[in-house]
Amino acid sequence: MPKAPDASSGPVSAELIEKAAVQLFGERTYPLVGMRDISNAVGILPGSLYVHIRRKEDILLRIVENGIQRYLDAIEPVVESSAPAPDRLRGAIVAYMRVLADTLPQTRVAFHQWTYLSPDMQERVIVLRRRYEGLFTRVLREGIANGEFRPTAHLRIAVLAILGMLNAATEWFAPDGGLSAQQVGDLLADSALKGLEQR
Amino acid sequence: MPKAPDASSGPVSAELIEKAAVQLFGERTYPLVGMRDISNAVGILPGSLYVHIRRKEDILLRIVENGIQRYLDAIEPVVESSAPAPDRLRGAIVAYMRVLADTLPQTRVAFHQWTYLSPDMQERVIVLRRRYEGLFTRVLREGIANGEFRPTAHLRIAVLAILGMLNAATEWFAPDGGLSAQQVGDLLADSALKGLEQR
């Protein structure tokens, strides 16, 4: 028996550390989770973490970056397809909810705790967030240009309203609640689309 | 000259400490703000803070509780009026945006940082949040009952979608941006109402 106070006693790796950190950061947030908490969760001593990682902040950065990346990977193809804008918007929203359901704890960390990164790391995150916002902006803009959506004087607010609705699901979606990601996605797409419909 | 490294050198009080803390918590979040940062902002030495407050946590609790209370005070009368449900919902949303514009930094702390309170203090906050959510639930439920809104199988999701949209404004609303609270409120009310309309 090596020493493992916790963890399923496999080999420790940067990935395993990240997995443990996602849980801990999700429960108590980055500044309240100590390296000692993380080392305990993976079954090694605090100093030994630095065999696998360089700094605490690097753990957070990786969680955040590939947490957002998953959304980009899922939504980008839908937005770039040649379907009608309303279908693409619905598809993007459902894709969003699917990723959310699959990576709920990581999403909570990625969307809310990237502000604990140092300024230069935050800039890398902001680039990703802008691309993410840009995908929804694009569908709306194209839908309006084609006459599929009602024109708005304030496109950005329409986008932020939809993203706000979606991002809030981060806080209330329950994977084992009554509704699946698909169902919630369809409901949210319904309200988003009603607000944009040509009458 | 007393010693004040900062602050406009008035008499220090619990209220002044809270005011300084709202700014600091808003910028760097509760766990990253030390008592030394707060004492510096009000122009006294760290230990002297305890003349005015009992614990760091009490500062946060007061900011959070009366931050939420302002929303209740503004929205409750609108919801309890005898106007048609669509008008009450619009009124509640506009009232929300007005309070948001008036207390933006405090709202950011109140809505996102109450989770740093200890469990028993969190419970007091949860009571307030439930009342807040309840106000919107009530307008929607009554509007559906009266046939003013289209029935939904998932009332709670409709409420959460609207609240999510509103709460997100916490992160993007700019008091000195192009749009007033009233204007943003009306735009958001438009999308919320479109999603609920009887067709």
Place this chain on the structure above:
DNA sequence: CCTACCGATCGGTAGG
């Protein structure tokens, strides 16, 4: 991956 440890900083207090 462990042993042993470092300087810095934290919230908070005793006693005036």
Place this chain on the structure above:
DNA sequence: CCTACCGATCGGTAGG
């Protein structure tokens, strides 16, 4: 409201 200080905990490192 200050002086002076406390124990605890923090991220991180040297040297094996």
